[in-house]
Amino acid sequence: MRILVQKFGGTSVNAPEKRARVIHHVRRAMEEGYRVVVVVSAMGRRGEPYATDTLLDLVRDEEGVLLPPRERDLLMHCGEIIAGAVLVADFARAGLKARLLTGGQAGIVTDNEHTNAHIVSINPKRIRDELEKCDVVIVTGFQGQTAEGEITTLGRGGSDTTATALGVALRAEYVDIFTDVDGVMTADPRIVEDARPLSTVTFYEVCNMAYQGAKVIHPRAVEIAMQTNTPIRIRSTFSDDPGTLVTSVAEKNRIATEFRDRPITGIAYVANITQIKVPAPEGEYDVHLKVFKAMAEHHISVDFINVNPTGVVYTVADEEAERAAAILREMGFSPQLVPHCAKVSAIGAGMAGVPGVMAMITEALTEEDIPILQSADSHTTIWVLVRQEDMVRAVRALHRKFNLHKIGAQEAEAACCSDD
Secondary structure, three states: OEEEEEEEOOOOOOOOOHHHHHHHHHHHHHHHOOOOEEEEOOOOOOOOOOOOHHHHHHEEEEEEEOOOHHHHHHHHHHHHHHHHHHHHHHHHHHHOOOOEOOOOOOOOEEOOOOOOOOEEEEEOHHHHHHHHOEEEEEEEOEEEEEOOOOOEOOOOOOOHHHHHHHHHHHHOOOOEEEOOOOOOOOOOOOOOOOOOEEOOEEEHHHHHOOOOOOOOHHHHHHHHHHHOEEEEEEEEEOOOOOEEEOOHHHHHHOOOOOHHHOOEEEEEEEEEEEEEEOOOOOOOOOOOHHHHHHHOOOOOOOOEEEOOEEEEEEEEEHHHHHHHHHHHOOOOOEEEEEEEEEEEEEEEHHHHOOOOOHHHHHHHHHHOOOOOOOOOOOOEEEEEEEEEEHHHHHHHHHHHHHOOHHHHOOOOOHHHOOOO
């Protein structure tokens, strides 16, 4: 049985004409010889009747959501059930027999962490049995069930996670993530006019893009698919284009020759962050331990961490900055804050071992008179911290510097570091 898992987001199922596109994609897959499992999200976004945030607003006041986590999961899982049931009716009108399964009925077993559960195991037998009897099986995304039968949800991006986890369990040929964009772009097209669609990216690249602000797929979903090299295609519901294939480094280099000598694949960014510097008092060498233990105890997420003998530097979300600073002052430290910053990331599986990439980044930003407040790197990503007022210019400058506007063009020259 050749199986294809297709996940459709909330903006792909919130209107009849959009759900017609869902049926179109399922029919095309069936014509290609696939048995199709559809993973569905709740319909629409906040303000639309059955969206998850709309449901939560029913039990929210100025102090937050009033339901305990267990009951919150019971409420939130309703949105996907409604979307799935509506799709069953739409398939019936189109002459196709569909069967709807909740996450638990589909064999998804999770831990007991309500509102942010993790999948423990999947038994896909029920799905396979239903595929023998129906044209398509619809599974509610974002949810599962504990071993004791309690309903759980998987946290934000949970429908992506459901799709890739089912793809792995069913040994699907592909997992298609349908959304309202044409795939992964070299940069945010809202700020980079000549951003280009990427035909192929690696698991590592799209994971880093997702963590650094590109919201096309949840990184947890990518990590699950990466464990078994299950290929993902990120596609538009409203187009028949193949979208972006997410695969291994070797496969990417085999099928996308224009990337072989290209160190950078895309530019991403995260805005609205504050840099915090904590100088170490003379003779104190455990400042980092005290600082990060305090942040953890107060549930403040930290990022972009640099530790050295003179102190520590890290970032927090702008809305957490003053609370973090107050905690540090109570501890006797003198934190220095630089608010309203942005982390800009240059991402590419081809940068490992290639000299001159950082030189090109600093050159591009220096030419635009953009100060670099902090930097860090890994084998696939280089991060720089800039002031938020410089963020757009920084993204555009790096996009130009690495010739990302030429990706996909037959005449493109491979962007490399030969000019260093």
